[in-house]
Structures are given as C-alpha cells and as structure tokens.
Amino acid sequence: MLQVSPVRAFSDNYIWLIRAPADATAAVVVDPGDDRPVDQTLQETGLELRAILVTHHHADHVGGVGALAGKHGAPVFGPARESLPCAAQALDDGGTVDLGHLGLRFSVMAVPGHTLGHIAYAGHGAVFCGDTLFSAGCGRLFEGTATQMLDSLDRLAALPDSTRVYCAHEYTLANLRFAVSVEPDNPDVRDALAEASRRRERDEITLPSTLGRERRINPFLRSRSSPVRAAAERHAGRPLPSPVDVFAALRAWKDGFRQEP
C-alpha cells in the first residue's frame, strides 16, 4: 500500500506527501500551496523531493510549486488546460505520470467542474482528487457546470470501492452536517458525522476516505438515490427530473447552507 502522509497548510489544506516505493529517500508531493511546511517535513524526515503533482491552478494548491521546484530541482506535472505559475509537464485525460525510478505510476483523469482543467491522479489504489471530491462533499463550481461536475464525480466513483480518496481540504465535518440535513435517516451518514466530530475535537485528520464509503455518505455521489432526490426536490420546491437537476439543486443548497455553530 502506498505510504502517504498529510502536510498541513493554511487553515484546512492538506498537501499529500507520497513516499516512493522504489526509493526510501524519495518523496513526491501533491498540490503544495505553501513550500514552507513541505520543506520542514523534508528536513524532519530526511526525504528528498523528486516530483510535484498539481491538480488545478488555485493559489492554495500551487503557491509553493515554484519555490520547491527551484530549490529541489523536482519536475512539475500539471493540467494541460490551465496556466500554472511555473513550467510543468502538461497532462490531460488518459495521460500517465510515469516515475518508474521511484516505483510510481499514476493515470490522469480530467475532472472539470471546480475549475475547467482540473485533473486527478489515480494509481496504487489511491486517487488524489484536489478540490473535485471531498469526503461527504464536492468542490464548488467556480468555472464549470453542474453537468461537467456530475460527470467528473461519476468518473471518480467508477474507481474500485477500496480506492483511498486523498482530498485537498479538511471539510469533512461541515460536509457531513449538510449530508445529515439531506439524509437524516441514513445511518452511515450519522455514524460518519459522529466519527468526524470525535476526530476533529482531537484535531485529528479525517482523511483518506474510500470510494466505497463516499458512495454511502456523500450526497453528491448519491444524486440518483430516491431519498436524496426527494430531499433536493423538497428544498428546491419543484420536481427535479434528471440526476444533473438533483446534483445542481444539492450544490446550490450546500452553497447557501449555514451550519449550526
């Protein structure tokens, strides 16, 4: 199993640090929005940074890329359809990141919606999905449409149940409070909320999740389930004939959702 650890950045970002299976001295990072905590982790662990993977162009994902690439000479991989603050090997849907010397290989999935060129990296039983899929939630639609985002989530959800989901933010608890409002009778959602509450009280991470778990607790992967559709229709006050109508109504509901303090 891939060894992955979180590097905390800003208030709720996770920069994922992957240890190279074929080289005990090497590491790869995903979405380093800040170079300082990454450098600190490299110093503490004695690891050398050998590659940087980027999912999309937002500053909290790319802010540290230039400094880390310059300091460590690490190659940068990123989405072909977005402009990044430094040179990167451009990746698009169906592409691969082949780091054979490190024992790492990821396939690239285009997952537009949060941004138009957003990509995810899948491999070794894991997916690094940036701001597309969160535990019990999904990214806001800053650039894409509901149709694009639902299609992207469907593609991620087609990965095996056991796939570990490495999201870029600690949003799980707030997402589950919303999920409970959508599906108050779903015991998996209630259990997940209790567990996330316990973990966050101790400042513990709630990630990675798995796709099997997300299919049970994430309302945005459940647009086709009748309780989710019924709740979205009640909230929207109109019939929602298609899954994308349900998804768009859920996303709009969540955008305006104010959780209890």
Ligand SMILES: [Zn+2]
């Ligand atoms: Zn983002």
